[in-house]
Amino acid sequence: MRTGTRALVIGPYVTRAGSGHEAAGAVRDPLARLDEAVGLARAIDLIIVQAINLTLAAIRPATYLGSGKVEELAGVIKAEEIALVVMDCALSPVQQRNLERAWGAKVIDRTGLILEIFGRRARTREGALQVELAHLTYQKSRLVRSWTHLERQRGGFGFLGGPGETQIETDRRLIQERMTRIERDLGQVKRTRSLHRESRRRVPYPIIALVGYTNAGKSTLFNRLTAAEVRAEDLLFATLDPTARAIALPHGAKAILSDTVGFISDLPTMLVAAFRATLEDVIEADVLLHVRDVSHGDTEAQASDVQGILRDLGIDPADGHRLIEVWNKADLLSPDERTRLANLADRRPPELRPVIVSATSGEGLDRLLAAIELRVAKDRKTYRVLLDPTAGDVLNWLYEETEVLDRRLDEEGRTVLAVRLAEEKAPRLLRRCPGARRVR
Known part of the structure; x- marks a missing residue:
């Protein structure tokens, strides 16, 4: 075009x-x-x-x-x-x-x-293959008898000839052959992505995935939280290919933040199927951030569309232990509207309470990071650790491998810490600090 x-x-x-x-x-x-x-x-x-x-x-x-x-x-x-x-x-x-x-x-x-x-925006090999597959699926559905030039017959094969196949049958066969090759290539790409996810699990850092309606400000929020330079502008579907970066949570824990393709109402069925692989990070994420543009007049309908797609992916949009609603673009709201939304948010149960932010100005991002940390930490254990002044190497390890929640000196000059960590790291903590005691 x-x-x-x-x-x-x-x-x-x-x-x-x-x-x-x-x-x-x-x-x-x-x-x-x-x-x-x-x-x-x-x-x-x-x-x-x-x-x-x-x-x-x-x-x-x-x-x-x-x-x-x-x-x-x-x-x-x-x-x-x-x-x-x-x-x-x-x-x-x-x-x-x-x-x-x-x-x-x-x-x-x-x-x-x-x-x-989608054809113009896809940049990665997987994105390009997914788009081509969706295009071919669409084209195949357009091959109908209303297109008269497709009814011409080609000669048959062999000595006897015969009626052969019509142009429409030839085109359909060529499209199907190309689709089969793409699906084979995509299988290899998916296996590669699976290996990448496996390597991330071994780290292991929790995965935080951004989801939301297109143009809700996901990429701007991603850039603000990660200092990345993912394309972010006032344009529908500005970002198609998934991007992942590391972020630091308030108490030092690391997580992987993943930006995904924006959702939209009436998304073509062949695209839902074709892009399911790019949404695997969403399916497997530990925490989902549902980013909403609350300044948009259709924000409730947009949220409903996103929730419908999440259900199709097997994700419960009402799971407050895994999903956080992020009410973005607060900087575009009038004072009265901000007050109304703040009151609306406060009336929700704590586990379902949305976080009001502005990815552009940075407002509310500290509260958002705290909410993410709370979800990530729900399965983590807290220990009390006592260190002698000479144990600098152990102290350094604690800051690198755990979340240090509190630190103070006791009367004898020893360092008392409250640290939180994933359960699989607990044996390493107890080897380095045999006196560590679990408190919750």
Whole structure:
């Protein structure tokens, strides 16, 4: 798709009960949905000439829209010299073909648009393979009899010839062969990622994974917590490939923070399957940070979409021992709204209480790190250690391998420490400090 293409974005949203987002239990504002579609189109550098919100009572099998509306839009497309029309819905191959004929312009649906974005954003080998696999799955579904050039037959093989296979069958076979090769390559990539995860487990550092709706500020938060330079900007799907960095928790413990692809409503099914491997860090994470843009008017519906995907991955979004809601972009809130959200957060049980932060200004990050440490430490043991003044090497080891919660001197000049550590490190502690006593 060429940069600078003049585009029209159409949001054809059906009003009948039980359709679209209502079926998933999250009512979304049509204008917010259209604004999101415009953001998706801008993510691939399209020039958005106009965005139109349409309310539909029913979907027409041939063109999705009614004939009168198709004719009316044809005039707009011609007058504005539109080269591409983005339909924020799922079009059948027949509907797509009929609209292209009626409008004299290229037409793509929401699935095609998201695939285009993913194709541009993926940087790692795994990401590129996953995107190509999703593209091929989509293309294979488009090979239908409505495309007349695909009905031509090719000659058969052998001496007798025969009818041979049609172009559509040839294309479908070639696509399937390529998909099979990609799946084989992905198997190798997944095995490599599995080895990396195994090496991380042997460290072992807890894994903290960021999840959330696209553009919720996950990458900005990741950069703030890790001093990394992951791409972070006001752009849907700015980051696709998972990134991991080490972070230090308040009492010195280390953890691995993983940034993942943003979620979105109506994510194409072939992408959910294709990108499941990139979400393995989410599935195996010790702590999940559900980052929400609380300044967005559709924040509740976005949260519902993320929770639905987490459930699909076998994760309970109400598990307060593992998941922390991070209410991000507090700097964009009015004073009254900040007060309202703070009161709302305080009324929740402590284990389900969200942390209000601003990844841009750094506000609330100390509270967030403390909340992460609390979740990580729930299975860790605390010991009381007594050291002579000459045991500097042991003291250094304690600071490197444990969380030092408290340190003071007793009346005899000895160092008294309260340290917390993972259970598997306890034998090493007791070898170095035979007098260490577990306190909780």
